[in-house]
Amino acid sequence: MELTHASNIASHISLYAFLATVLYYVVRSIYRLFFHPLSAYPGPWLASVTTMYGGYFDLVTGTDMVRQLPQLHTKYGPIVRISPDQLDIEDIDAYNEAFKIGTRYKKDEGFLPFRDTLFGIPDVPTAKKRKDVYMPYFSHAAIKKIEPLLQTIIDRWKGHLLEYSNSGQICDLSWGFQCLTLDAITQYCFSKDVHAVDHTDFIMPFLESLESIRPSATFSKYFSSVVTALSYVGPRLPPAISRYIFEGSHSFGKFVEDCEEHMRALNNATEPRPTNSYPTVFDSFFSTDASKSRKHPTLTDAQLTSEAILFVGAGMDTTGTALITTVWNLIHHPTAAQKLRAELRTCDSLDLEHIEHLPYLTAVIKESLRFSYGVPGPIARVVPEGGTVIAGRKIPAGTVVGHSAYVYHNNPDVFYQPEQWSPERWIDSTPEQKKEMDRFWMPFSRGSRGCLGMNLAWAELYLAIATLYRTFDVQNAGTTEEDMEWRDRLVTVQKGHLKVKLQKVE
Numbered sequence: 001m002e003l004t005h006a007s008n009i010a011s012h013i014s015l016y017a018f019l020a021t022v023l024y025y026v027v028r029s030i031y032r033l034f035f036h037p038l039s040a041y042p043g044p045w046l047a048s049v050t051t052m053y054g055g056y057f058d059l060v061t062g063t064d065m066v067r068q069l070p071q072l073h074t075k076y077g078p079i080v081r082i083s084p085d086q087l088d089i090e091d092i093d094a095y096n097e098a099f100k101i102g103t104r105y106k107k108d109e110g111f112l113p114f115r116d117t118l119f120g121i122p123d124v125p126t127a128k129k130r131k132d133v134y135m136p137y138f139s140h141a142a143i144k145k146i147e148p149l150l151q152t153i154i155d156r157w158k159g160h161l162l163e164y165s166n167s168g169q170i171c172d173l174s175w176g177f178q179c180l181t182l183d184a185i186t187q188y189c190f191s192k193d194v195h196a197v198d199h200t201d202f203i204m205p206f207l208e209s210l211e212s213i214r215p216s217a218t219f220s221k222y223f224s225s226v227v228t229a230l231s232y233v234g235p236r237l238p239p240a241i242s243r244y245i246f247e248g249s250h251s252f253g254k255f256v257e258d259c260e261e262h263m264r265a266l267n268n269a270t271e272p273r274p275t276n277s278y279p280t281v282f283d284s285f286f287s288t289d290a291s292k293s294r295k296h297p298t299l300t301d302a303q304l305t306s307e308a309i310l311f312v313g314a315g316m317d318t319t320g321t322a323l324i325t326t327v328w329n330l331i332h333h334p335t336a337a338q339k340l341r342a343e344l345r346t347c348d349s350l351d352l353e354h355i356e357h358l359p360y361l362t363a364v365i366k367e368s369l370r371f372s373y374g375v376p377g378p379i380a381r382v383v384p385e386g387g388t389v390i391a392g393r394k395i396p397a398g399t400v401v402g403h404s405a406y407v408y409h410n411n412p413d414v415f416y417q418p419e420q421w422s423p424e425r426w427i428d429s430t431p432e433q434k435k436e437m438d439r440f441w442m443p444f445s446r447g448s449r450g451c452l453g454m455n456l457a458w459a460e461l462y463l464a465i466a467t468l469y470r471t472f473d474v475q476n477a478g479t480t481e482e483d484m485e486w487r488d489r490l491v492t493v494q495k496g497h498l499k500v501k502l503q504k505v506e
């Protein structure tokens with residue numbers, strides 16, 4: 001009897017809890033639709049009610065929310081409410097205002113991965129202090145100075161490609177490019193040679209591990225607290241259980257541990273470090289000049305490690321995806337590949353000094369960056385105090401506004417037939433058209449929070465593509481269109497791998 005009474009009470013409590021939850025969501029939805037500060041802005045009603053409107057495309061259909069944005073702008077105009085607390089903007093003047101040098105727009109803290117790093121610092125003045133330390137190592141002139149380092153890596157990489165062309169074996173260029181960019185970034189940033197390009201078939205456990213955990217970037221956009229909880233619980237679980245749950249991330253974790261050890265050794269070294277033939281970004285914090293402090297004034301071991309991982313993450317996939325996009329499009333446009341090779345044959349050597357002035361090579365890379373986006377978007381910023389006006393409408397201070405390279409790069413009024421990959425558009429267009437295209441071309445973002453590694457990326461792109469096309473004929477070996485479709489993983493990443501056959505041409 002007592003038992004029945006207790007179970008009645010329990011079922012009543014469950015019912016009330018359920019009704020309270022439903023009521024909470026109904027009231028919250030009504031508030032978001034009619035009383036929220038953004039309720040006056042147009043957009044799909046479901047997007048106003050829940051962030052899972054975007055989650056549906058990103059997590060359920062796998063078609064990516066960012067790809068919906070051009071249609072949404074066509075339907076609703078330059079300002080679209082794409083989630084309860086965020087507007088998406090298609091207005092190049094508003095973009096230039098938010099992404100200029102010295103902008104007052106800070107990064108949105110709602111979704112800010114890599115918290116302990118330069119990337120994760122929301123406000124511009126604080127980020128500037130940290131960025132100013134790095135800037136001298138990423139200027140155009142500084143990157144020119146490390147050309148011998150890049151060239152050594154490229155030569156080793158080319159040596160392995162020659163083995164493929166000799167044996168007639170299929171080469172997985174997706175792994176090949178990632179190994180190349182990984183070696184460049186780890187050696188330049190913290191003088192650590194992981195010999196990625198020397199791995200058999202370019203297969204490296206760290207890269208495989210990274211590939212398996214990439215979808216978590218999309219998941220954490222919607223369930224960041226779950227990811228934070230997992231990263232807290234993971235290391236505290238018994239190793240057997242943790243290995244079972246986090247199997248894919250094991251080698252990634254090992255790489256992080258190695259970095260941690262390396263950074264701790266750098267940070268705590270008492271002996272002056274040997275002078276390298278080239279300056280490396282993190283070594284440079286540790287001056288050999290006795291009159292200067294050996295330590296970077298603000299960064300702890302842990303912060304340096306996070307920063308190292310950020311540099312690897314920021315520099316590898318983005319450059320790798322751009323390289324893959326370039327080759328895939330050249331495979332589909334044999335005339336363009338021939339034109340490129342003819343231009344490369346006019347150079348006595350493939351020095352950066354020469355090749356970065358080649359108009360067709362530059363156009364091929366620029367067009368491929370238009371297609372690979374870097375960060376497709378929306379890149380979110382917060383409207384500063386005093387608010388702003390976009391497309392004639394007032395936007396209150398504190399509003400999160402996003403801009404997407406995917407939207408701007410596909411604007412048909414600026415890029416004629418934007419879906420066509422055409423390096424010629426960067427050569428044959430009128431000066432006015434080129435100026436307008438440059439205004440809408442933003443793979444590296446712009447302004448105070450633009451890409452730190454842009455010059456390094458350009459150098460890698462120039463050297464890798466010039467070396468590949470000067471030395472080899474590149475043919476597809478079973479890669480499908482679907483393999484080369486990209487997914488939005490904060491940065492763009494192709495679904496599958498680019499497999500090619502190489503034949504030596506010189």
Ligand code: HEM
Nearest residue numbers: 118119314315318319374375443444445449451452453457
């Ligand atoms: C084709 C290659 C690359 C592309 C397309 C690219 C693109 C971008 C974009 C769009 C941003 C801004 C993201 C945002 O505001 O949310 C960014 C930031 C950044 N990138 Fe790159 N990137 C590339 C290569 C590199 C390389 C090689 C490095 C090496 C160090 C690097 C380091 C960074 C860093 C540290 C930031 C954060 C800057 C800040 O927060 O102020 N990137 N990149």
